Amino acid sequence: MKLTTPFSRTALALLALSLSLACQADDHEGRSRVVWPKAYVQECAACHVAYAPRLLPAASWARLMGGLDRHYGTDASLDPQDLQQLSRWLQDNADRRQSAAPPEDRITRSARFERKHRQIEPATWRLPSVRSAANCMACHTRADQGQYSEHALRMPDGLSARQRAAWGD
Known part of the structure; x- marks a missing residue:
């Protein structure tokens, strides 16, 4: 297929860019697959x-x-x-x-x-629901599958009101 019009070249470039971005986005979790x-x-x-x-x-x-x-x-x-x-x-x-x-x-x-994790206060790691920084499952719901996406986080029990408010930052 010959692409001679500027529109078709632009469309192809946009398609290539979107596929590239999809692969990069997937790469964050993709290697865990x-x-x-x-x-x-x-x-x-x-x-x-x-x-x-x-x-x-x-x-x-x-x-x-x-x-x-x-x-x-x-x-x-x-x-x-x-x-x-x-x-x-x-x-x-x-x-x-x-x-x-x-x-x-x-x-x-x-x-x-x-x-x-630079914004996590040291006291958070000592909460009974967390226990240590090595307990990924306390916040990362799919850590046991090698997935640490920020889209699959859970707020651990025991956070103070200030810590809960800062959670979304």
Whole structure:
């Protein structure tokens, strides 16, 4: 098909732009649509939410998987086959944009986490309904699916009137 009129070229450009924007918008959640290995969900979600692999760079996942016998004070060892499979999957789906690992390989200490949560008061993390910054499910209703969209947030119980008023900011 030959596009010679300015209108048809403009229409094609707008279509390409809208498809590009749709892909970018979907990318925020799209990477979380990666199929998660059953062993990852079973093993990791037994103690905490199974974090989306894109929340850490590959180097952090390598260190975490290499030290499961002392995983933040707990022995989270896996059988060698699961360890190899899950390590490979985490590496393949890790954050490629984040070059520096966060301190202690903690998602909650990453630059992205701190930027996204900078307005959260420290007292909020200590609420009984939240317990810690690592409890993503307290606010992100689909964190267990690797989705952290601001469109699927829930206000945790126990916020003060001032905190509730600031929620929408």
